[in-house]
Amino acid sequence: MINYSLERFEAETDIEHYVEHYVDIEAFLKCCKTCPSFGAVWSCPPFDFHPMSIWQAHERIRIAGYRLTFDEDRTEEGMNEALREVKQKLSEELYEMEQEIPGSLSLSAGTCQVCDRCTKPEGKPCRFPEKMRHSIESLGGNVGKTISELCGIEIEWIEEGKLPEHYVLVSALLI
Numbered sequence: 001m002i003n004y005s006l007e008r009f010e011a012e013t014d015i016e017h018y019v020e021h022y023v024d025i026e027a028f029l030k031c032c033k034t035c036p037s038f039g040a041v042w043s044c045p046p047f048d049f050h051p052m053s054i055w056q057a058h059e060r061i062r063i064a065g066y067r068l069t070f071d072e073d074r075t076e077e078g079m080n081e082a083l084r085e086v087k088q089k090l091s092e093e094l095y096e097m098e099q100e101i102p103g104s105l106s107l108s109a110g111t112c113q114v115c116d117r118c119t120k121p122e123g124k125p126c127r128f129p130e131k132m133r134h135s136i137e138s139l140g141g142n143v144g145k146t147i148s149e150l151c152g153i154e155i156e157w158i159e160e161g162k163l164p165e166h167y168v169l170v171s172a173l174l175i
Helices: 015-023 025-032 053-055 076-100 141-152
Strands: 003-014 060-070 105-107 166-174
Touching: 003 015, 003 053, 003 141, 015 053, 015 060, 015 141, 060 076, 060 141, 076 105, 076 166, 141 166
Parallel strands: none
Antiparallel strands: 003 060, 060 166, 105 166
């Protein structure tokens, strides 16, 4: 097990402001097309709806996430295991917030990981639609800009041959 510390962060703004300053559906759809999850996972594009319909169905967005800071003895495998743990914790927190705030909808930190294998490529419906959530990015939101400007946190990108000291998981609650 790898050692890490967690820093929780939150920010909130109205949807109109968020969409105007942080959402670019076409730009992020281009990025999504290069990802292996594109068309292979129910939480990722292409969708049978327009992402703007989700943004416009809400009035506010609460950004919520964790920055994981790893010890010097970090390994890619250990970091990925920690990310899965913290992502599950964050998802559970957001499911609870949904229960407390009627009409709210959580957005996942990255692609859906509810199932080991998604049914979308088989043309079958999602096994757990009550748990599946879209990510901010899949709906056109710029997570890097969001956490930089709204939370004061910079993302450390992975460089070849060098593991970052921090990973950041970003999710949201649409209210």
